[in-house]
Amino acid sequence: MTTRFFGAPVKRNEDRKLLTGQALFIDDVELPGMLHAAFLRSQAAHARIARIDVSRALQRPGVVAVYTADDYGDYWQRGPLLVPPPPIPGSVFNLRTQVPLAKDKVRHVGEPLAVVVAESRYIAEDALDDIDVDLEPLPAVIDLEAALRPGSALVHDDLGSNVSAHVHQSKGDYRAAAANAHLVIKRRFAYEHGISSTIETRGVVAHWEARSQHMTIWDTTQAPVFVRNGLAAVLGLGERQVRVIAPFVGGGFGPKIMMFYPEEVALPWISMRLNRPVKWIEDRLEHFFATTHERGQIHDAEIAVAHDGRILGVKDVFLHDGGAYDPYGLTVPINSQCTLLGPYVVPAYDSTFTAVFTNLPIVTPYRGAGRQHGVFVIERLLDLAAHELNIDPAEIRRRNLIPADAFPYKNGIIYQDFSVLEYDSGNYEPVLDQALQAIDYSGFRQEQEKLRAQGRHVGIGIACYVEGTGIGPYEGAKVQVQANGKVSVATGIGTQGQGHFTSFAQIVADQLGVDVTDVDIVTGDTDQFYWGAGTFASRGAVVAGNAVNEASRAVRQKALKLASDAFECAEEDLVLADGKISIVGIPEKFLSLGELARRANPMRGAVKPGTEPGLESTQYFGPPSGATANGVHAMIVEVDPDTFDIRILKYVVVHDCGTVINPLILEGQIHGGVAQGIGNAFYEKLVFDDQGQLLNASLADYLLPTALDVPRMQLGHTVTPSPLNPLGIKGAGEAGAIPVGPLFAQAIEDALQLKEKNVELLEIPLSPSRIFELIKASVP
């Protein structure tokens, strides 16, 4: 096989549709007779529902139906547990998943109470005002520590406490490590991650066709196959009666895999009841409450180090805000717990977390999925240790990196995919070196002196991370050569801009000797591909990509076999290129792939036993465990010492995500991740009051970074292939976003020489106002 396309910066196949306004997004689905839904959402974070009266709403012209939880009858079921907790001895997990419409009680602002169906969204919104709701307010559970004190109000009354989960994991003997340490540093860290805030919100269109007894659901989901299976079951339909289509989706980043959202449950049911297609498009205001968040953790962490800065052990006890329900099991906090270990040798680790129910929207993974929180803690602990020991921050990191000959490296604790956390491959020091060189680390220190003398406040930061990617269970792909010579590929994952239409096509094009533009990828349509899990945990390229590779290889074998029969020669004497197979040295003697496809489906004669018709193959790939990518970010920032506003002067990312399919697409993933990381570190903050009301539910006040806030980035990479898959790839979807918080804290501390003022930045997000307040608080 030649690799003409694999590894090349191939331009994307999907662009043309998107650039000309011809791509189908959810709100572009228009069906005759379609109705529109709007949800009445709770204004209170915690309240008992005394009464809902929809009679006035039903009288409004244009309103077709209004439903509350009572109307659902047996259809009213709690959502499924999406990720069962890994079998960690002694762990506690209290399962309380979300409900399709609130009954008895509301548990967060925005939880839906009723749904209006009308001839237009405008009328549906009018009718929301006609619904009379009596809510008897209950004390809201917002503060994580207060939530665990005896006597706290309870999010789930039957549970007797607000504990969603409690998990302890350890390796080595932390107590002994601390006893022998040269220095033990202990701090409290607060890290809040924000919301995905995709520019396209969520949406569902459901179309029940009574005549054919068939349901079509368009859904902005990252996991269409799961949605089909789950909805078919609750609707009492066979899976073949339900088709779920994830059309072009305007960004995912995690929350679009959550299921079932109340709207996903409601719309198909409504369509069956009314026998008409129904559409619901989340508006931006709803998005702040109705789409899942990622939020805060509070860590009480300590590090034990030797005099030379070597880590002897880390202890961490943390609280995790899970929101009102926990359909995602332990995924987010366990990612924090595992990712905290980073690229470092940590001989002893003792980590305990408590996930807490609060009267706030549900927390599920959002790009990074808890990894940021853990990385912040370890990176900040290392900075503090470096300062105390008078070691350079880059040097203390170098001294602790896992050496190249230690892979595969076992970390001794259990990861979200149920397996023992093991780093498959890696070579960390060159990544650090390359980053230091790119940012001119040593040169900067001299420059900094000069600039300080001119009254300018510049600082540098450097942060390392690892990222577990590409976990199982599996994905599949069907590759099919069509009679016109074009290749069609179907997989079960959904795609939200990651470039799968191109990267998968590159894999196929090389195997089958066709042009990338002759490969047509279908993702996210359950009628095109039946099985799969979804796009999450940076796994699309790794898992589905390898399935595509396996299937194309099988098709290649079939094609060569057919051609060798036709030419009556050995397969070794054939070349497959430019969409045809010819005999070596006799290019004029060839069969096109299209012709072979036709011959693979003969009109006469029998298909031989053990063979199948068609030039196609379906293959599956499931990695034994996740592949671990790693990287280093470095940044130089200038801070205005009076306004505390910042300007990023230089930003460097060096990373290793194994073999690269398409460097252009990879760059885009990194850029986008860093932009979200910058948002998280310095701009985006969900501000709740003590009643659980979100005070900044608009894009004017929830600040997504703009083109002026995200700097030009300089990227570098090294390649350590993963041994866990034949292509050697590791995921890259989340890496850009992960280490930006500690980088900001470190660089801003350096710029303002905060250590000298006894000011430590131990929280994210930061902001000019917050930095001002922290400095003010430190001045007696």
Add this chain to the structure above:
Amino acid sequence: MKPAPFKYIAASSLDHALSLKAEHGDEARFLAGGQSLVPAMNFRLARPAVVIDINGLDDLAGIDHGPTIRVGALTRYCALEQDNGFLRSCPLFADALPHIAHPQIRNRGTIGGNLSHADPASELPAVAVAMEARMRLKSAGGERQLATSEFFQGSLTTDLAADEMLVDVEFPALPPLSGSCFMEVARRRGDFAIAGVAAIVTLDTEGRYAKVRLALCGVGETPFDASEAAASLIGEPCTDRPIKAAAAAIQAAIEPAGNVHASADYQRHLAGVLAQRAIRTAYQRAANAA
């Protein structure tokens, strides 16, 4: 996020618009650029029964370059940005306009809509205060002209009566030997100010402060006229001490409330920092003009 129903009327003349407003009073809203009204309607925070579209009233748009500069209420930000004569006579606008939202919004938003909306974090009310602007209000019954101190009554509140329209704003020409400066701190480009300062400094022939006009946005319920707090500068040379003293006086005079982006203390701190910077720059510009 769709607006509640309303009756839409495109006004065919100023008189038509005013008589409609007289008829419908508080139930009706003028629709100018729509860049504040329509988002409020989409969130259903505003639910006017009648929307009177004044965008067809060409007479309301335009800039008169007389002894005073008169700007029609319907003049859009983009028209102000593109009128070099206007920016020369009212240089505070050259500094302030780029801070207002983004080009797409400046292509629609109007000066009259901005001032009538009276967002205390908006740039232009502070600019108007610093420039001692006078606002002309008309109703079917008559007209009156107000100083900014009379016009701005509170957060999103003006002295406009239910039947009145703001028709134009007059800016007196700056005295000779004047320089001005607007600066602000916002979280991102185009966001409303956490704190902003508009300063106009007029020098005497010795290079001392003869007159200082200073106004702040973002730090109170209305644009804050800080000229009195800065009056200690009059007669002083441009040295650090009097500027710092004036800034301290301003910090003591304002009552910022804090918001989701900034604590009240940070806003007060910024007010002092920005006042000093703006006064210095305005002074420099005045000196350069001399």
Add this chain to the structure above:
Amino acid sequence: MQPDRHEISVSVNGTPYRRSIESRMLLSDFLRHDLLLAGTHVGCEHGVCGACTVLLDGAPIRSCLMLAVQANGHELSTIEGLASNAGELSPVQKAMHDHHGLQCGYCTPGILMTMTAFLKQNPQPSEDEVREVLSGNLCRCTGYQHIVDAMMAAAQAMRAAAP
């Protein structure tokens, strides 16, 4: 209350349309759901994200902050009108493709419209100027760098092509 309806005529990408609409219909909804020109996207309906940006008489505006009835008698341009009739991409579209300036593509219509108008008036922008104008369009996927690269390249291509 009876819906308040109005008859309007608009031209979109050179094609005239006449429709009766309710006064509260947003221009963005009108384009997308009445005229079925769904290439214009909606991300926030309060003027911040920029996805809905279209050209009104040649100038970029937020279509979510304008009532459709206000567009009566005006000319609109949308993403559907950027490529030539023969399907050839405009320089801005092409540069976005060449530089991987889009991922999910949801913000793309607004960015194309904003930047098409901007580059027409500013054929030789600096990177800072491009970023300044782009700051009115939010993109959650790309981190903007490839978009900025695309705009610098598009400006150059447009200059080279200009007579």
